[in-house]
Amino acid sequence: MRDERNDGHDGRAHGQDAAPAPVDTPLPPDGPVTLAVHSVPMPDLDPPKRSRWTLWLVLLVCAAPVVASYFSFYVLDLRGRAYGDLIQPTRDLPPLLALTDLKGAPVAAASLHGQWLLTYVPDRACDEGCERMLFMQRQLREMLGKDRDRLDKLVLVPDDVALTPAQVDALTAHGAPATVLRAPRAGIEAWLMAAPGHRMGEHLFLVDPMGRWMLRTPATPEPSAVKKDLERLMRANAGWDKPGR
Numbered sequence: 001m002r003d004e005r006n007d008g009h010d011g012r013a014h015g016q017d018a019a020p021a022p023v024d025t026p027l028p029p030d031g032p033v034t035l036a037v038h039s040v041p042m043p044d045l046d047p048p049k050r051s052r053w054t055l056w057l058v059l060l061v062c063a064a065p066v067v068a069s070y071f072s073f074y075v076l077d078l079r080g081r082a083y084g085d086l087i088q089p090t091r092d093l094p095p096l097l098a099l100t101d102l103k104g105a106p107v108a109a110a111s112l113h114g115q116w117l118l119t120y121v122p123d124r125a126c127d128e129g130c131e132r133m134l135f136m137q138r139q140l141r142e143m144l145g146k147d148r149d150r151l152d153k154l155v156l157v158p159d160d161v162a163l164t165p166a167q168v169d170a171l172t173a174h175g176a177p178a179t180v181l182r183a184p185r186a187g188i189e190a191w192l193m194a195a196p197g198h199r200m201g202e203h204l205f206l207v208d209p210m211g212r213w214m215l216r217t218p219a220t221p222e223p224s225a226v227k228k229d230l231e232r233l234m235r236a237n238a239g240w241d242k243p244g245r
Contacts, residue, residue: 083217083218083221083226083228083229084206084216084217084221084226084229085216085218086214086215087214087215087216090208090214091191091192091212092191092212092213093109093112093191093207093211094109094187094190095110096109097109097183097191098184098187099181099183100181100182100183101181101182102168102182107181109211110211112154112179112207112211113209114209115150115152115209116150116151116152116208116209116233117151117153117179117207118137118141118152118154118204118205118230119154119155119156119192119204119206119207120133120134120153120155120156120204121155121156121158121188121192121200121201121203121205122134122155122158122161122163122201123158123161123185123199123201124161124199124201125162126161126164126167129201129202129220130201131167133201133202133204134155134170134178136223136226137153137155137178138153138178139223140223140226140227140230141153141176143227144230144231144234147231147234148176150234151230151234152178152179153178154178154179154207155178155179155180156181156182156188156192157180157181157182157183158182158183159182159183159184159185160185163180168180188200191213192205192216194219195216195218195219198219199219202219202220203216203217203218203221204217204221204226206230206233215229215233
């Protein structure tokens with residue numbers, strides 16, 4: 001007698017579709033699929049530090065000619081031989097110095113940068129001695145010949161000093177005019193200083209293109225001696241200094 005359980009099992013087996021035989025899947029033409037790992041650029045983890053180094057590099061490149069000229073001027077050429085007094089350390093033009101032109105319009109201190117400035121301060125009513133200093137200032141510039149366009153004349157008038165119309169005309173209407181500006185006396189004296197025992201009106205002051213006071217002539221200076229200092233200075237910075245602001 002046949003086992004009914006076996007018959008039932010065989011019936012189910014015959015009544016169901018057989019599972020398909022495994023079929024080999026063809027591989028891609030180039031072989032098995034692989035995962036390519038590409039390098040990913042790493043972000044700059046410290047951009048502020050890199051920016052600071054870039055800024056310092058730019059400043060170094062810009063300052064190199066000036067540093068070289070100062071080394072030449074102070075160390076190689078004028079050390080111990082300057083007629084005027086070398087100001088060490090130099091003194092920066094105050095950026096907030098309240099400057100105005102003769103009509104009262106404000107003038108930014110930064111507008112004076114970019115040119116050597118032979119500066120005079122008439123510290124009281126402009127008498128004969130003052131006019132002689134202004135004449136010397138004008139003549140010294142002309143005596144520089146081809147280098148005269150690298151140096152401007154600046155007259156800083158304290159706010160409590162008056163110039164006559166004839167004096168203003170002499171300063172601004174003939175030849176290469178001087179830049180004539182007014183400023184508070186206290187502001188001027190906080191930047192420029194007379195030699196002990198003398199007045200500011202007895203000196204000429206030399207300011208470099210970055211607005212730094214760096215030389216003061218003796219009181220009532222000898223023009224030919226001042227000229228030699230200026231000529232040495234022009235030679236020392238001839239490689240980088242150009243005329244005009």
